[in-house]
Amino acid sequence: MSTRQEAGFNLLAIGLASVSITALLGLFYAPSVSSPPFEAPEAYRILFLHVPFAWSSFLAFTLLFIGAVKWYAKRDENGWIWFQTGSDLGLVFGLGVITSGPIWGSAEWGTPWDWGDLRLNTFALLTAVALFLVLSRRSQADSQETRDTLSAVGLFGFALVPITALATTWYQERHPGVLIIDSEDSGLDPEIKMILLFGFLSMCVVFAGLVRLSNLRYRLAAELVGVKRGLDENSVAAPVEHDSEVGS
Amino acid sequence: MSGILSAYLAYSIMLGLLGYHSRTLLGDIANLRADLASLADSDQSDED
Numbered sequence: 001m002s003t004r005q006e007a008g009f010n011l012l013a014i015g016l017a018s019v020s021i022t023a024l025l026g027l028f029y030a031p032s033v034s035s036p037p038f039e040a041p042e043a044y045r046i047l048f049l050h051v052p053f054a055w056s057s058f059l060a061f062t063l064l065f066i067g068a069v070k071w072y073a074k075r076d077e078n079g080w081i082w083f084q085t086g087s088d089l090g091l092v093f094g095l096g097v098i099t100s101g102p103i104w105g106s107a108e109w110g111t112p113w114d115w116g117d118l119r120l121n122t123f124a125l126l127t128a129v130a131l132f133l134v135l136s137r138r139s140q141a142d143s144q145e146t147r148d149t150l151s152a153v154g155l156f157g158f159a160l161v162p163i164t165a166l167a168t169t170w171y172q173e174r175h176p177g178v179l180i181i182d183s184e185d186s187g188l189d190p191e192i193k194m195i196l197l198f199g200f201l202s203m204c205v206v207f208a209g210l211v212r213l214s215n216l217r218y219r220l221a222a223e224l225v226g227v228k229r230g231l232d233e234n235s236v237a238a239p240v241e242h243d244s245e246v247g248s
Numbered sequence: 249m250s251g252i253l254s255a256y257l258a259y260s261i262m263l264g265l266l267g268y269h270s271r272t273l274l275g276d277i278a279n280l281r282a283d284l285a286s287l288a289d290s291d292q293s294d295e296d
Contacts, residue, residue: 210270217276221280
């Protein structure tokens, strides 16, 4: 196992163990909340993973954006690797958010989705962009034109990140506002805040491990393509050399 | 569905996604390494 893979694997293992601890703390240690204001007080425990998932998805989309810019600016192979990793992780974390959110919504609001809520819809669109990018990368030939097109989609898609992140401040309908920062509208029990922050740190470690491993995967894939291309060129060149030897 | 059941369901989905993606990632890395090693071996045997 290479050092890079070992580091990625260790980060992932530590992160997953910490996320599991967060889940256990969220289910069995976090204090119950009162009802009202919560309609389904026990369902709030979903937020201990839902919120770190959402934050991590924004990190993934930022990675995707940086990768797209690097690809456009320098045609940098590393930029494309970051782009691929960002879109994969954006999809994984995005799917986690848009499946767990409606489960909480069903329990708390009585409806899984609110088509009038800006944050819900922009986040769903963001996840749809990640899905599009992942599926397009897998179905299209890996050419410079494909990379240019997908990077352009990724760049424009990233515009949804600040809109989604700030939507609850600008235009709050159903989705709760910012949880961690205490304000007149929100304030968290210290134990709840501690578990939420621990969950976020754990998810950051998982994220770092996944980024390292994913970058390694795409580097190995690029290396494999290079080796195969080299072998193809050698096998085409070999008969020509043979013919020239016969001719002389 | 009760609140705590909702939490269990959501946790299962989110942890399942992380587990599935991690497993796929490690499997892909192992396969790519094996492919590279077999190509290196075949290239070496061609040279011999």
